[in-house]
Amino acid sequence: MGTWISASALALCAAAVLAPGTEAQAKKPAKVTKPVKVKITSPLDGATVTAPVKVTLAATGVQIVPATVERPGTGHYHLYVDHDLTLIGDTIPKGTPGIIHLGRGQTEFVLDSLNPGPHRIIAVVGDWRHIPLKPLVADTVRFTVK
Numbered sequence: 256m257g258t259w260i261s262a263s264a265l266a267l268c269a270a271a272v273l274a275p276g277t278e279a280q281a282k283k284p285a286k287v288t289k290p291v292k293v294k295i296t297s298p299l300d301g302a303t304v305t306a307p308v309k310v311t312l313a314a315t316g317v318q319i320v321p322a323t324v325e326r327p328g329t330g331h332y333h334l335y336v337d338h339d340l341t342l343i344g345d346t347i348p349k350g351t352p353g354i355i356h357l358g359r360g361q362t363e364f365v366l367d368s369l370n371p372g373p374h375r376i377i378a379v380v381g382d383w384r385h386i387p388l389k390p391l392v393a394d395t396v397r398f399t400v401k
């Protein structure tokens with residue numbers, strides 16, 4: 256009798272542990288969430304490059320999708336080219352020189368009109384409303400066009 260109760264209690268316990276997630280999630284160590292990050296993989300910070308400048312981006316912990324996808328955990332890239340960040344809680348403006356929405360879910364963009372000299376790019380991941388993710392997911396590079 257004591258054995259029967261014990262086995263039953265174990266089964267209940269296991270069910271409770273597995274209930275919130277799938278089996279796959281249950282196999283992972285607890286509390287492992289990928290940090291949400293964006294990186295400008297090219298040009299490199301401090302680099303000297305020739306125009307046109309191809310900007311390439313990589314993200315972890317967030318799925319890069321077209322702006323038409325309204326789903327948590329997704330977003331699209333925005334490039335601030337020689338432009339300061341806009342307010343973090345606000346919609347990222349469209350049609351503003353120096354602010355580019357990669358609204359089709361692109362992971363690269365060619366800047367073909369940069370003049371020779373120093374430049375700065377800030378990449379920001381925003382959601383389908385074009386509002387930056389919170390906390391802010393951004394990366395900055397400074398480079399020089401020959």
Ligand SMILES: [Cu+2]
Nearest residue numbers: 356358381385
């Ligand atoms: Cu946008």
